[in-house]
Amino acid sequence: MKKTVCLIGRPNVGKSTIFNRLIREKKAIILDTPGVTRDRIYGDVVYGDKAFLLIDTGGIDLGIGDFNKDIKLQAEIAVKESDVIVFVVDGREDLTSNDLYIRDMLMKTNKKVIVALNKLDNVKMQEERIYYYYELGFEYVIPISASHNLGFDDLLDEITRDFNSVEEVIDNTLKFCIIGRPNVGKSSLVNAILNEERAIVSDVAGTTRDSTDTKFRYNNNDYIVIDTAGMRKKGRIYESVEKYSLIRSLKAIERSDVCVLVIDAAAGIIEHDKHIASYAIEAGKGLVLVVNKWDLIEDKDKAIKEWKLLLQNEFQFMTWAKVVFLSALTKKRLHTLMPEIISAYENNRKEIKTSLLNNVINDATKLHEAPGYKGKKLKIYFSSQTGICPPKFTFRCNNKGLVHFSYERYLENTIRNNFDFTGTPMILQFKNRGNKDEDDE
Numbered sequence: 001m002k003k004t005v006c007l008i009g010r011p012n013v014g015k016s017t018i019f020n021r022l023i024r025e026k027k028a029i030i031l032d033t034p035g036v037t038r039d040r041i042y043g044d045v046v047y048g049d050k051a052f053l054l055i056d057t058g059g060i061d062l063g064i065g066d067f068n069k070d071i072k073l074q075a076e077i078a079v080k081e082s083d084v085i086v087f088v089v090d091g092r093e094d095l096t097s098n099d100l101y102i103r104d105m106l107m108k109t110n111k112k113v114i115v116a117l118n119k120l121d122n123v124k125m126q127e128e129r130i131y132y133y134y135e136l137g138f139e140y141v142i143p144i145s146a147s148h149n150l151g152f153d154d155l156l157d158e159i160t161r162d163f164n165s166v167e168e169v170i171d172n173t174l175k176f177c178i179i180g181r182p183n184v185g186k187s188s189l190v191n192a193i194l195n196e197e198r199a200i201v202s203d204v205a206g207t208t209r210d211s212t213d214t215k216f217r218y219n220n221n222d223y224i225v226i227d228t229a230g231m232r233k234k235g236r237i238y239e240s241v242e243k244y245s246l247i248r249s250l251k252a253i254e255r256s257d258v259c260v261l262v263i264d265a266a267a268g269i270i271e272h273d274k275h276i277a278s279y280a281i282e283a284g285k286g287l288v289l290v291v292n293k294w295d296l297i298e299d300k301d302k303a304i305k306e307w308k309l310l311l312q313n314e315f316q317f318m319t320w321a322k323v324v325f326l327s328a329l330t331k332k333r334l335h336t337l338m339p340e341i342i343s344a345y346e347n348n349r350k351e352i353k354t355s356l357l358n359n360v361i362n363d364a365t366k367l368h369e370a371p372g373y374k375g376k377k378l379k380i381y382f383s384s385q386t387g388i389c390p391p392k393f394t395f396r397c398n399n400k401g402l403v404h405f406s407y408e409r410y411l412e413n414t415i416r417n418n419f420d421f422t423g424t425p426m427i428l429q430f431k432n433r434g435n436k437d438e439d440d441e
Contacts, residue, residue, distance in 0.1 A: 002254065004251070005159055006085055007037070008079065009103065011058075013118055018116065021152060052163065057075045058075070061098055062097060079105075084112045086155070088116045089117060090135075092125070095132075095135070095136070114138070114142060114158055115133055115140065116144050118130060118145065118146065119145060125143075126151075138176055144154050173222050173223065174257050174258070176225060178262060178278065179262070181273065184262045184263060184267070184328070188329060190214070190225055192329075193216060193225055193334070202297065218338055223338075226256055228252045253280055257285065259286070259287050260288050260290055261287060263289065264293055269310060277321075281317075284427075287423060288423060289322070322343070322424065347422055347424045348423070350388070350419070357383055357415075370404065380397045381433050382396040390424050390425045392426065392427040394431060399432060411428060
């Protein structure tokens with residue numbers, strides 16, 4: 001599992017700029033669906049053969065008053081979740097009461113703290129200022145300039161010094177996490193799957209604040225289910241602790257193979273359900289939709305038709321996901337869930353022979369040629385599967401700039417119609433034949 005690092009400091013010391021610099025290497029599936037975005041309070045950082053999850057925090061200012069209690073609590077939770085803490089200070093200014101307050105707070109953690117002296121734009125300034133900040137009492141003090149991109153290699157070297165290299169860990173135990181908005185029945189679903197009361201169940205939204213793992217057996221095989229805190233969209237986070245419950249949920253998604261998105265049948269679909277789905281898709285995980293509380297629906301035959309149409313319209317960017325209608329409370333239709341989770345897991349890892357793929361793509365391009373542009377037409381010479389988790393397909397062509405999004409969608413649908421990739425996102429990338437192309441993004 002990736003290590004976690006957080007940025008902490010008073011306002012206006014440059015934490016956000018540092019955050020943006022550090023996550024520049026982040027790789028993600030890009031969705032062209034309007035409204036499917038994510039809050040930028042966290043990010044993935046890749047440095048050489050090491051990687052970590054980065055948490056951004058609000059600036060701590062003792063002069064703000066009661067409002068600062070929420071910011072302080074957020075920072076404390078982020079610190080608790082982290083393996084390494086980067087304490088950001090303004091290297092051009094003397095230490096303030098806010099800096100000293102943060103120093104005292106971090107001294108109690110017994111965790112590795114790196115002091116990042118920001119806004120030092122040249123070597124002379126760095127040499128003049130660095131020793132003053134050793135008064136904070138921390139071993140590691142590194143001068144940087146976020147605006148000029150100076151000192152970040154030294155900072156990253158120190159952050160990742162004790163981190164293990166990113167390695168593929170072979171673990172045959174299928175892990176799936178239950179995600180969704182607060183109060184949609186996630187904990188009840190976990191209890192139903194486990195057939196015992198393992199999680200706290202309450203009608204109060206946000207009862208579950210931590211991600212918990214439980215191993216169980218199904219059809220003589222071991223599985224791990226991960227329960228997560230409810231995810232609220234940014235504008236609805238009234239309790240600051242919920243903001244960093246999102247961090248725990250995102251970490252749960254990262255270490256899962258399949259994500260089960262739970263929707264409340266009585267409440268319907270809202271925009272934030274799409275945001276939550278995007279977290280799983282960006283992470284390249286298998287995905288199953290669960291419409292829960294089906295016991296509250298009176299005319300089930302009519303409702304299931306309406307729901308299928310609604311899901312098709314609202315989740316156009318993930319029509320490949322299987323939908324399960326069930327009641328965690330009564331356990332009706334619960335037996336239909338695990339087979340879909342297992343199917344999504346297997347399809348997320350599926351590999352297609354190159355010869356079969358090329359035959360399908362060649363037939364598809366002959367049946368429906370790509371639209372031309374200024375007298376030029378796209379030609380695809382060779383296609384192959386170049387990755388799994390999620391499945392990735394690479395197409396060698398004459399000019400990747402001629403690929404229209406509608407034709408890319410056509411090729412994806414062609415692959416899905418010929419090979420079963422239900423329950424998993426996929427990545428399509430195009431490279432020019434005969435030229436050295438950029439690496440996968």
